[in-house]
Each structure stands twice: as C-alpha cells, then as structure tokens.
Amino acid sequence: MRPLEPLTVLVADDNEVFRAALREELERAGMRVVAEACDGVEAVDLALETRPSVCLLDVNMPGQSGLVAGAIIATALDETSVVLITAGVTVADVLDAVRAGAAGCISKDMDPRRVPAILDAVAEGESAFPRRELRQALDLLVPARLAI
Secondary structure (H helix, E strand, O other): OOOOOOOEEEEEOOOHHHHHHHHHHHHHOOOEEEEEEOOHHHHHHHHHHHOOOEEEEEOOOOOOOHHHHHHHHHHHOOOOEEEEEEOOOOHHHHHHHHHHOOOEEEEOOOOHHHHHHHHHHHHOOOOEOOHHHHHHHHHHHOOOOOOO
8 A cells, every 4th residue: 555645746747738747647646746847858967866656757758758668767766656658558668668678658648637546556556568568568568378
C-alpha cells in the first residue's frame, strides 16, 4: 500500500497545453505535480532535484527524448517509476520503453481520467503497457510460447 501522502509526479511534455491538462487531471485526483519540464534534459534535472514517485515523460521532445531521459531517471532513482506517453503506442514503443527501464507506456489519446489510476498502479509496482502491444512485443522477444 502506498503511504497516505499524495503521489508526487513530474510531467514532461513539450506541449504546454497538454502538460497543463495532465496537471489538472492529476491534481483533481489528489496527486501533487512537483515539477513540469518541456524537454528531456530539464526532466532529468528536475527529477534528480525533486525525486518524484512517478515521472510521466513524452517520448518525442526536443533535445533529449523521453526515452533517453527515462532511462537516466530509472537508473539514477530506484524509488521513481517512469511512464512514457506517446501519440499512439506501438510494439516498438513498448520494446523501447522496456529497454529504457520504464514501468509503462501509454497513449496520449486515452481518456485522461484514466491516467491517475495508471500512475497509482505504477507507483505500487505494477506495469502499464497496452495489452495487445505488450503481447506482440513478448512474441518478438520470446517467440516460442507454450501452447495452452
């Protein structure tokens, strides 16, 4: 169980309007957005400074991508979970996210009211990958599945 303190979140996206909408949804759910970044370099610096429970990082940002930033954060901060967010999650996105040490990869077009529950689950040690893309990624990594 997560402590009673609000979940702390860093949100990184180069789109200010999207960032603000995420912040509003997360705060409405009782989470505390401790930092916002507009690129990967800033996200890493702020994550190291604020040590949030979860970093929600856009995959495609100018300068340093969310994938690179996520890998740095996941390596440096054991207590921080990384969730990547992108326009449409593909099998390649899932593979890249797993390689980067992310706990999840979600689509920007999902209902924003679902995001707080996903971040809560990730903070509790769950993973958050779209089921179909995760299955396909696993088939690429482990082609011989047991017939059940």
